[in-house]
Amino acid sequence: MSLSIADLAELRQRLTSGFGPIESEVMAEKAASLGYHGRQVEKAMAALQAFDAAPGTADERLILVKAAARDVWKFFVQREACGMRDQRDAIRHYGIPPEVLARLGAIEK
Structure with a gap:
């Protein structure tokens, strides 16, 4: 059985990267999800800042x-x-306020 150039290139990539195709795919999915959730945090912090610039009711802020x-x-x-x-570092980078951090993991009905 002979190996093609493509087979050799793939084997070389696996040996040098330490990751096979499945591991690479999992890492890519984790990175994509991390980016998505980071953008959601940015939006949430922006919504809080916008609300504080033109405040409404306390109930509206609590929802945010x-x-x-x-x-x-x-x-x-x-x-x-x-x-x-x-x-x-993430708390500093995104400017997450203590009142948000205090609610992490809390489940309210």
């Missing part, structure tokens, strides 16, 4: 805070799935 907490929680879970356990 709860939604932001859900988005941040999902983002943190995805970061942890990617091996990033320390959330301090």
